[in-house]
Amino acid sequence: xxxxxxxxxxxxxxxxxxxxxxxxxxxxxxxxxxxxxxxxxxxxxxxxxxxxxxxxxxxxxxxxxxxxxxxxxxxxxxxxxxxxxxxxxxxxxxxxxxxxxxxxxxxxxxxxxxxxxxxxxxxxxxxxxxxxxxxxxxxxxxxxxxxxxxxxxxxxxxxxxxxxxxxxxxxxxxxxxxxxxxxxxxxxxxxxxxxxxxxxxxxxxxxxxxxxxxxxxxxxxxxxxxxxxxxxxxxxxxxxxxxxxxxxxxxxxxxxxxxxxxxxxxxxxxxxxxxxxxxxxxxxxxxxxxxxxxxxxxxxxxxxxxxxxxxxxxxxxxxxxxxxxxxxxxxxxxxxxxxxxxxxxxxxxxxxxxxxxxxxxxxxxxxxxxxxxxxxxxxxxxxxxxxxxxxxxxxxxxxxxxxxxxxxxxxxxxxxxxxxxxxxxxxxxxxxxxxxxxxxxxxxxxxxxxxxxxxxxxxxxxxxxxxxxxxxxxxxxxxxxxxxxxxxxxxxxxxxxxxxxxxxxxxxxxxxxxxxxxxxxxxxxxxx
Numbered sequence: 147x148x149x150x151x152x153x154x155x156x157x158x159x160x161x162x163x164x165x166x167x168x169x170x171x172x173x174x175x176x177x178x179x180x181x182x183x184x185x186x187x188x189x190x191x192x193x194x195x196x197x198x199x200x201x202x203x204x205x206x207x208x209x210x211x212x213x214x215x216x217x218x219x220x221x222x223x224x225x226x227x228x229x230x231x232x233x234x235x236x237x238x239x240x241x242x243x244x245x246x247x248x249x250x251x252x253x254x255x256x257x258x259x260x261x262x263x264x265x266x267x268x269x270x271x272x273x274x275x276x277x278x279x280x281x282x283x284x285x286x287x288x289x290x291x292x293x294x295x296x297x298x299x300x301x302x303x304x305x306x307x308x309x310x311x312x313x314x315x316x317x318x319x320x321x322x323x324x325x326x327x328x329x330x331x332x333x334x335x336x337x338x339x340x341x342x343x344x345x346x347x348x349x350x351x352x353x354x355x356x357x358x359x360x361x362x363x364x365x366x367x368x369x370x371x372x373x374x375x376x377x378x379x380x381x382x383x384x385x386x387x388x389x390x391x392x393x394x395x396x397x398x399x400x401x402x403x404x405x406x407x408x409x410x411x412x413x414x415x416x417x418x419x420x421x422x423x424x425x426x427x428x429x430x431x432x433x434x435x436x437x438x439x440x441x442x443x444x445x446x447x448x449x450x451x452x453x454x455x456x457x458x459x460x461x462x463x464x465x466x467x468x469x470x471x472x473x474x475x476x477x478x479x480x481x482x483x484x485x486x487x488x489x490x491x492x493x494x495x496x497x498x499x500x501x502x503x504x505x506x507x508x509x510x511x512x513x514x515x516x517x518x519x520x521x522x523x524x525x526x527x528x529x530x531x532x533x534x535x536x537x538x539x540x541x542x543x544x545x546x547x548x549x550x551x552x553x554x555x556x557x558x559x560x561x562x563x564x565x566x567x568x569x570x571x572x573x574x575x576x577x578x579x580x581x582x583x584x585x586x587x588x589x590x591x592x593x594x595x596x597x598x599x600x601x602x603x604x605x606x607x608x609x610x611x612x613x614x615x616x617x618x619x620x621x622x623x624x625x626x627x628x629x630x631x632x633x634x635x636x637x638x639x640x641x642x643x644x645x646x647x648x649x650x651x652x653x654x655x656x657x658x659x660x661x662x663x664x665x666x667x668x669x670x671x672x673x674x
Contacts, residue, residue: 149329150330151386151388152387153184154184155188158185158188158195160359161185161318162194163195163196164223166200166201166316166317167318167319168200168317168319168351169182169200169206169320170342171342172205172342172487173400173485173486173487173488174400175340175398176322176338176340177212177323178361179394179397181359182213185215186215189220195221196223199222200213200216200222200224200227203227203499204229205227205538205540207232207236208400208485209232209233213227213236217239219244225246225247226255226315227249228250228251229252229540241289243290246292248288248292248298249278249286249288249536249538250539251279251543252544253500254269254271254544260349261314263349263350263353266314272310274286277539277547278530278531280299281301282301285298299312300313317354319356320350322360324338324362325337326364326365326366327366327388328367328371330368332371333378333383334371334377336411337409340474341496341498344377359383360378362396365386365388400485401482414491422454426563427453427454430454430556431451431555432656432662434605435464436653436664436667437551438464440668440672441467441469444512444513445473445545446471447473447514447515447542449516450517450556451515451517452472452483455555459664461661465478467665472490473541473545474499475497476493476495477495477496478492480492506548507548512550515553516552518556520583520588521582521613521620522583522584522587525594525595525615526593527606528591529554531588531589532588542592546591549602550602551603554592556582556607557609559577559638561578563577565609570658571657572626574610574634577638581639581640583638583640583641583643584639609626612650619644622644622645622649623650624650624652627652627654
């Protein structure tokens with residue numbers, strides 16, 4: 147049997163010009179930095195590999211590393227991904243029309259890997275209908291260069307119902323990461339902070355005769371790994387690269403080299419959760435938490451939701467009343483945020499990325515909390531493209547289209563907004579210069595008309611006002627104490643909303659440092 151253990155430089159030689167390359171990860175979790183850096187070095191020195199088609203499901207950067215190693219002009223001809231919010235160089239490339247760029251929903255890419263692995267021609271789904279993924283809108287084409295090309299996604303009708311068809315994308319190479327491999331290539335992931343969609347992508351590559359390149363920290367003797375811990379059998383792996391600088395190039399996540407609490411090897415002392423100082427983001431998160439009910443299962447999206455809502459639930463002592471999930475497949479625990487989105491310590495469960503998306507796409511989560519950039523008079527939401535910069539959808543479309551209740555969390559205006567909280571009231575010190583409730587949004591990430599037609603619950607929560615999506619459109623249902631309806635709300639919008647009669651007032655306790663009584667509210671709800 148050939149020796150599968152090679153250097154990162156030798157692995158880089160396996161990628162040919164014009165190849166379709168897939169990498170597996172989320173933020174920087176799972177990033178095979180040794181291999182990615184070797185590919186970058188080879189391209190800069192030789193011009194190869196060039197003209198790649200690069201596909202990835204979740205965003206895979208921490209604003210510096212990860213898939214940004216592929217960003218050099220000429221290295222990638224076409225990128226097919228879901229999220230670039232933590233990859234500023236990719237957003238610049240897309241905005242400058244120097245790369246073909248398709249955005250597809252994160253979960254649909256993951257499901258597509260499994261469909262390809264099963265020998266299917268593609269994947270059929272309702273996810274993406276009515277959004278910018280739909281070819282009757284933009285077809286996921288993220289710039290002018292791409293709009294001149296045929297759509298990747300098709301609308302098809304089956305049994306009198308519309309679906310989107312996501313066609314197979316043959317893979318020439320998949321780059322994965324694990325913790326340990328034996329000399330036969332059997333791979334385990336005991337220290338990784340997510341399970342991800344490793345085996346689905348590997349099998350998709352094998353269907354098309356593609357190469358599988360795996361980076362690990364440890365090399366074990368053949369036959370010594372526990373078979374239940376093997377995530378990828380060795381016969382599916384073509385090359386094993388043992389990272390020679392794991393502290394730099396095989397970090398568990400961007401902020402930590404290794405913390406056993408994030409992979410379930412240790413339960414760390416919980417103690418008292420550090421309280422977040424009162425801020426605009428916390429005030430928004432607190433009001434959003436008032437939609438919780440006992441035993442509900444919630445999802446936290448990136449931004450305000452993941453950064454504050456989990457912490458609010460912990461500091462209010464409500465962790466036993468609800469189940470927190472994140473799209474990466476984690477349940478419970480204390481979530482990390484920012485560039486470490488998707489991981490958590492002291493989890494109650496961790497499932498694979500595809501399995502989590504099966505849940506979100508099928509049964510649907512009880513409540514999802516998501517960020518929002520713009521809303522229009524139809525209740526359409528843009529959370530994916532601000533100006534020319536494309537952050538992309540990530541798991542946003544997968545989760546919001548099927549959740550029972552969608553709660554968007556956003557400041558009322560942007561760029562320069564300053565707010566003061568005093569005595570349970572909100573004072574706008576300086577108004578943001580950019581309106582977020584507008585006549586025409588830049589891109590439809592969430593289709594309010596479809597949501598209204600199927601009776602989905604939706605709210606938009608801001609620091610000064612709460613809107614509810616009704617059958618007639620968005621309705622202003624609450625404003626904060628201290629807020630002037632005309633000056634602070636209506637004049638800062640580009641459309642006239644429906645206004646509830648009577649118009650409610652947000653609870654003043656949301657705007658004080660002390661607890662706002664979440665546990666008591668949940669206890670009261672459980673007895674109703």
